Each structure stands twice: as structure tokens, then as C-alpha cells.
Amino acid sequence: xxxxxxxxxxxxxxxxxxxxxxxxxxxxxxxxxxxxxxxxxxxxxxxxxxxxxxxxxxxxxxxxxxxxxxxxxxxxxxxxxxxxxxxxxxxxxxxxxxxxxxxxxxxxxxxxxxxxxxxxxxxxxxxxxxxxxxxxxxxxxxxxxxxxxxxxxxxxxxxxxxxxxxx
Numbered sequence: 001x002x003x004x005x006x007x008x009x010x011x012x013x014x015x016x017x018x019x020x021x022x023x024x025x026x027x028x029x030x031x032x033x034x035x036x037x038x039x040x041x042x043x044x045x046x047x048x049x050x051x052x053x054x055x056x057x058x059x060x061x062x063x064x065x066x067x068x069x070x071x072x073x074x075x076x077x078x079x080x081x082x083x084x085x086x087x088x089x090x091x092x093x094x095x096x097x098x099x100x101x102x103x104x105x106x107x108x109x110x111x112x113x114x115x116x117x118x119x120x121x122x123x124x125x126x127x128x129x130x131x132x133x134x135x136x137x138x139x140x141x142x143x144x145x146x147x148x149x150x151x152x153x154x155x156x157x158x159x160x161x162x163x164x165x166x167x
Contacts, residue, residue: 030164031117032077035069040109044087051148052084055109058152062160080159082111085126089139092132105139105147106130109155113163125162129154 037060042052059080064071069078086108093102108128115121131147133139139147 030067030069032069032115034072034076035063035067035078035080036072036074036076037063038079038081040082040084042084042087044084044107046087046089048087048144051087051107054148055084055152055155059156059159062156066160067164077116078163079114079116080111080163081114082109082124084108085110086128091135101135102132103135103139104130104132105151107151107155109159111159113159115163121163123162127155127158127162129158 037056040052040056040059042048060071063069063080084107086106088106090104090106091102092104106128107130108126110124110126112124113122129151131150133143133147137143
């Protein structure tokens with residue numbers, strides 16, 4: 001009986017040793033040590049004050065929380081920069097009397113990613129996401145905060161996946 005437990009433990013050990021470079025964020029081994037996130041200017045036709053700073057901080061926070069990279073102001077191994085290119089509110093569904101019953105906020109961000117350690121990973125790509133809200137609600141206060149949180153969470157995760165997780 002003791003031999004069976006020993007054999008089982010040995011097999012389990014070999015199976016787990018194959019997962020040496022896996023981590024729970026989905027990234028493989030990253031050669032970089034530092035990253036920087038340059039300010040994402042709001043170049044959208046419709047300007048919502050403060051979303052540029054909010055987005056920049058959201059991307060920094062995500063990278064700090066999901067990697068062991070250090071945030072620096074310049075000379076980083078990984079650099080993220082870009083601009084918010086679209087901020088749009090549009091009606092989505094109508095009622096029987098031709099009035100909007102639901103609106104959609106859509107934000108599009110253009111991102112340039114540069115990896116000094118592995119230039120083949122560099123890209124420039126647009127990421128976008130949306131948030132639907134009732135037409136009777138005003139896009140301000142708690143509704144706006146909830147919308148921005150959901151949109152920025154999705155966009156920053158997509159940027160992370162494209163640049164580091166390779167999903």
C-alpha cells in the first residue's frame with residue numbers, strides 16, 4: 001500500500017513540474033522589468049472631462065496588479081501610449097412611439113505598444129467597448145462612473161491580453 005502512495009505522489013510531482021512557467025494572469029515569462037504608461041490624450045469629438053486621466057490610471061493599475069513589473073516614468077522596457085479617439089452616445093432600441101428606450105456609450109482607444117526587449121511584439125491597435133444604459137437615465141454621476149468602470153476594465157484587459165498574455 002505504501003508503494004502505491006509513493007508511486008501516486010511521484011506521478012503527481014512529475015505532472016505539476018510541467019507547469020513551471022504558468023501563472024494565474026496567463027502571461028508567460030516576461031523578460032522586461034519595467035513599464036511605463038504615457039498619458040492617453042482625449043482626442044474624441046465629444047469630450048468628457050477627466051476620462052483621459054481615468055483611463056491612464058486604470059491601465060497602470062491593471063499592469064501593476066497582474067504583473068511583477070515596476071512602473072517608471074521613462075526609459076521602460078515596455079511602453080504603452082496612445083489616445084482616446086472616440087467617445088460616442090447613440091440610441092440603441094426604440095419604443096413603439098419612436099423614442100429611444102436604451103442608449104449606448106462606446107469608447108475607442110488607439111494604443112501603441114513598444115517592447116524594447118522584443119521588438120517583434122510591438123503593435124498599434126484600436127480597442128473599443130460599450131455600455132448600454134436606459135434612455136431615461138442621464139449619463140452623469142453614478143451612471144457615468146459605472147459605465148466608465150465597465151468599459152475601461154474591458155479595454156485595459158484586452159490591451160493586457162494583446163501585449164503580454166498573447167491570447
